[in-house]
Amino acid sequence: MTTELTQKYNSVLVIDDHKMIVNGIKLLIGDLFESFYMAHDGATAKSLALKHNPQMIIVDNYLPDTTGDILIRELKYKLPSAIILVYSFTYSADVILKMLKAGANGYVIKKDDDEEFVKAVHLLLNNKEYFSQEARTHIINRFSGTEDDYSVKHLIANTKFSGKEIEMIKLLCKQMNTKEISKNIGLSERTVEQYRSNITRRIGAKNLAGVIKFALQNGIVQLDDL
Template identity: 30%
Template sequence: MATKVFIVDDHYMVVEGIRSLLQNEKGIEWTGHAMNAASCLAFLQRQQPDIILMDINLPDKSGIDLCREVKEKYPSVFIIGLSTFNQQSFIQKMMDSGASGYVLKNATQEELMEAISVVIKGKIYFSDEASQVLTKADVNPILLTRREKEVLELIAEGLTNNEIAQKLFVSPTTIDTHRKNLLAKFGVRNTASLIRDATKLQFI
């Protein structure tokens, strides 16, 4: 029985590229594509593919959220993340949300086919580059607590410690401590480079 594959990606050229890569494969049945999260969910109500290739950047919702939602409603559908970015936190979040694999958009036909065949067996697949990124990331991961992330975002919004404290119903000194810890975790000296690094590492 052929493996039913569905694509969610807002870039027409990528959809065409994948279709062209898969069209001559015998074990693959192309069931269609969606350009956004909403039409993906609508499609799933009618029929479920075996595998969804899912972009991380969608116009209406992040692929990470869509991934979680799909896995909740249809646990038997396997999801392979698809992205141009080989960014540690993205890959990690995608896997945390229930994805079974991750492939970069510069993958070859062979890699894509291998990913599909591995994932359909219930195993996990990483593209070489993605796993390189992950292992590199493990050497020096910046792990923030929920509260720290919250504070970090409010700092980026331009709020002062006092304003953040009011918003979160805590003392300004608490925010000061969180700030202190954020600077330490990122290994920077001040807010400017904190925000810059946090942005580059996709925390904001």
């Protein structure tokens, strides 16, 4: 944990129409970044993002001139490498899934404690997705339904994975990063990355939620495992 506390990241842009929340975030994580930018509406956010190309973008769902999912899509299109964390009071399943589909890398609910927020920031900046427990529950519940999705079932029936790949899918569902997976299954980090890329390509998953959906529907993991 010591390395996390002393590590300096590049830059962050916080987008929230409540100035007190932005100021609170700055007090909480401002020292972690070389540069800290803030915006209180979507238009200003886009302008600052294009000008400074922040490493991380923290965004609320409701803004005066747009919604978080629309803004995330626009920002991801212009800045595909930006890491986006949603920080919102909203814990509606529909909103969480909209943000996820738009390209969010993580979701933390504002009622969660400060430690969870800081943990999410560190994990995302170390190439790992993070969804707080309530957000993950919504995602899992939505993706573990029994709807008759022919295309998904057809994909599952025709996708065969090795034992090593199945084990990796399980570890990915537990939100382990490349280094952790490497230690668990005894492969180099480079090989793990190749496996991960191959798995997500074959599944057709764009993010962690897609891997979880596949794993649940294919019986690779159970809800109790997550």
